[in-house]
Each structure stands twice: as structure tokens, then as C-alpha cells.
Amino acid sequence: QKEVEQNSGPLSVPEGAIASLNCTYSDRVSQSFFWYRQYSGKSPELIMSIYSNGDKEDGRFTAQLNKASQYVSLLIRDSQPSDSATYLCAVQTGANNLFFGTGTRLTVIP
Amino acid sequence: SQTIHQWPATLVQPVGSPLSLECTVEGTSNPNLYWYRQAAGRGLQLLFYSVGIGQISSEVPQNLSASRPQDRQFILSSKKLLLSDSGFYLCAWSGIGYEQYFGPGTRLTVT
Numbered sequence: 001q002k003e004v005e006q007n008s009g010p011l012s013v014p015e016g017a018i019a020s021l022n023c024t025y026s027d028r029v030s031q032s033f034f035w036y037r038q039y040s041g042k043s044p045e046l047i048m049s050i051y052s053n054g055d056k057e058d059g060r061f062t063a064q065l066n067k068a069s070q071y072v073s074l075l076i077r078d079s080q081p082s083d084s085a086t087y088l089c090a091v092q093t094g095a096n097n098l099f100f101g102t103g104t105r106l107t108v109i110p
Numbered sequence: 111s112q113t114i115h116q117w118p119a120t121l122v123q124p125v126g127s128p129l130s131l132e133c134t135v136e137g138t139s140n141p142n143l144y145w146y147r148q149a150a151g152r153g154l155q156l157l158f159y160s161v162g163i164g165q166i167s168s169e170v171p172q173n174l175s176a177s178r179p180q181d182r183q184f185i186l187s188s189k190k191l192l193l194s195d196s197g198f199y200l201c202a203w204s205g206i207g208y209e210q211y212f213g214p215g216t217r218l219t220v221t
Contacts, residue, residue, distance in 0.1 A: 032208040043200055043212040044154070088154070092208045096142050096161060097169075102153035 006101035019076040023089030032092035112137035116213035129188040133201030141203040143184040148198040
């Protein structure tokens with residue numbers, strides 16, 4: 001059974017702090033990993049992709065991947081109220097598909 | 111640039127009625143296309159995916175079906191809706207890589 005697990009939250013951080021979102025996955029052969037942001041009532045939006053072990057930075061976002069531990073994380077620096085959303089972790093499974101976690105709800109408190 | 115459209119945006123249908131949701135993609139050729147459902151408070155459930163015209167793979171057996179009559183058109187259908195079919199239906203596309211890009215979604219309420 002391929003699974004992606006995330007803490008459902010809610011995770012609350014003060015404005016300007018670092019938000020840390022975590023994800024574990026069960027399929028050892030997965031090679032591609034993604035983070036999506038979903039505002040309430042809206043569709044998911046791709047914000048980060050990572051394929052190699054280590055860190056990948058894009059603006060205030062950093063994705064971290066550890067394949068040996070089957071662990072992916074997303075760090076959001078200088079969190080803003082506009083970052084308040086549900087963050088979905090997605091893991092490539094099979095030739096064409098992604099398996100999504102249920103998401104972590106983040107609230108940034110002004 | 112690529113754009114994905116879905117319609118309608120919202121839909122309220124009685125139990126037992128038929129369903130047709132449409133998704134179209136612009137700005138790309140031969141995309142992989144996907145239908146997901148997101149029930150309230152739950153994760154994304156992959157329903158169908160397609161790698162080409164007329165090629166449909168079903169992930170979950172249920173009263174829904176999908177068709178891809180044109181390269182950039184993906185349709186989700188049902189002959190008779192159930193209460194459990196309520197949810198947020200999302201179409202997505204992917205190209206050469208594994209990144210998937212979602213349309214705006216259709217919120218379906220079955221009454």
C-alpha cells in the first residue's frame with residue numbers, strides 16, 4: 001500500500017516565523033516529490049518540486065528530501081498571513097501518477 | 111503558456127440524475143490528464159487518468175466513467191449520481207515531467 005502521511009495540523013505560527021511542514025512516504029522507489037498549496041475552496045497550486053536528496057530553495061520556500069529516511073519537508077521562512085492554507089505533499093508513484101497526502105493546515109497569526 | 115479549464119464551477123444535482131463534467135487544456139499537446147475527487151476534509155482521490163485519446167485508466171471502481179474524445183479534452187460522467195458522489199472534482203494535466211497542474215475545479219453537491 002503506497003502511503004503518504006502528513007500531520008493534519010492545524011499548525012499555527014506567528015507572522016515572520018519559520019513554518020515547518022513534514023511528510024513521510026512508504027514507496028522506496030519514488031523519485032519525484034512535490035508540495036502543493038491549497039487555499040480554502042480553491043484547487044491545489046504547485047509550489048515546489050524536488051528530486052534529489054538535500055535542500056532546494058525558491059524564495060521563502062525550501063524543500064528538503066531524505067530518501068533514506070523517506071522524508072520530505074517544506075520550510076516557509078518569514079511566514080505571512082497569505083501563507084495560511086493547506087499544504088499537500090505528493091509523491092510520484094508508478095509511471096504517471098502522484099499519490100497525495102491529506103494535507104497540513106497552516107495558519108499564520110498576524 | 112498552458113491553461114486548464116473546467117466547467118461548471120458549481121453544480122447541484124439530485125440523486126439518480128446524470129452527470130457530465132468537462133475539462134480542456136490549452137497550450138500543450140498530448141498531455142496526461144487526470145480526474146480527482148476531494149471529499150470534504152479528505153485528501154485527493156485519483157479517479158481516472160489518460161495518456162492519450164481514447165486511453166482511460168480507472169483507479170477506483172464506482173459509478174463514474176471518463177472519456178477523452180480529443181487530445182486536450184477530458185470528460186467525467188455518471189449515469190446515476192449517488193449521495194456519496196458529492197465533492198470537489200479536479201482535473202489536472204501533466205507534460206513530460208511528473209508535475210501536475212490543476213484546473214479550478216467543480217464543486218458538486220448531490221441532494
